[in-house]
Amino acid sequence: MNKQQTSEERLWDYIDGISSPQEKTVIEQLVQTDGEWKAKYHELLDVQQLLQSTELEAPSMRFTKNVMEEIAKLHIAPATRNYINKRIIWGIGAFFITIIVGFLVYGFGQIDWTAQGDSKLPIDLSNVDFSKVDYSKMFNNNLVNAFMMLNVILGLFLLDRFLANKRKKFQEEA
Amino acid sequence: MSTGLNDNELISRVLKGDQQAYAGLVNRYQNYVFTLALRFTRNREDAEEVSQDVFVKAYRSLADFRGASKFSTWLYTIVNTTCITFLRKKRLEVHSLDNEKVFEVADSIDSGMRANQVEQKSRLAMVNNAIEMLNPDDAEILTLFYKGEQTLEEIAVILRIEANTAKVRLHRARTRLKEKMEKHFAEELKDLN
DSSP states (O other): OHHHHHHHHHHHHHHHTOSOHHHHHHHHHHHHHOHHHHHHHHHHHHHHHHHHHOOOOOOOTTHHHHHHHHHTTOOOOOOHHHHSOHHHHHHHHHHHHHHHHHHHHHHHHHSBGGGGSOOOOTTSGGGOOGGGSBOHHHHSOHHHHHHHHHHHHHHHHHHHHHHHHHHHHHHHHO | OOTTSOHHHHHHHHHTTOGGGHHHHHHHHHHHHHHHHHHHHOSHHHHHHHHHHHHHHHHHTGGGOOSSSOHHHHHHHHHHHHHHHHHHHTTOOOOOTTOHHHHHHHHHHIIIIIHHHGGGOOHHHHHHHHHHHSOHHHHHHHHHHHTSOOOHHHHHHHHTSOHHHHHHHHHHHHHHHHHHHHHHOHHHHHHHO
């Protein structure tokens, strides 16, 4: 059954013209040499022709007139991109970046760098033993945790948008 | 007259204030939009109402059409959302791909008046009746692919799904259509062969 479905899907891809050149050659050979494939191919081709022969339904004769009468009372709405001010978007972005930077400065300020037992300043990171640094003050604040969660969610949302745009561009190029 | 102009030229005219140019777009796409609406509503009156709504919405949002896709693809996206909203308003169930109830309903419809309607044994009537028996999702994708001149990628944009999902849905829709025709129009199929 599964094999049957696969062969049918491969044949539909061939009929729709979306098979790869190699697959196309394979299908052509199968249709010529295998009776089962040949019969299935002609069966699907009949369905294809029937579907192509269907006609569109038409609305009433007055349809265009009705639409034109309806839109005569309306105005075209301004494009969305025109009334969303880019400065507002940049402003929101700048706000979140400032908050994130502020949070990081605050967070690192809360870390007890001397907990490792050495009084050296943390500027020289090569001398800092990170396993002994006390991070507890940074993560024991509910507000900070909630804020971090919010940022993670926003970050994931932006990543999703970014990847979706990339995929769309890739598909358009393909 | 604006009938010789392509879609983008007509849109450009409408955006410049020539409202009458919009009639060119309505004339060009009314059958496509109406057929798609009919696949959902299964009722000519409702389909006409939905189609009119689609063209009014498209007119109001015309400034948002950026030409990144074909006008028809953009318009069918509006058809899809308007039909779904319409069905929700009517409190009809939006049938999912695997909803067996749809088939039961289709079968019950078929056992009554459909058989008589197909007496004419015409090729077109048979396919149209078989499409009517499908659930709206299947009927829509078949109409978009075969009559709406949309590629699988464009259908994916309209239905807001992946292109591969659109391909799978199209395969399933064709399989179901074939099953419907074999089950309900076996005699007509024999006559055609």
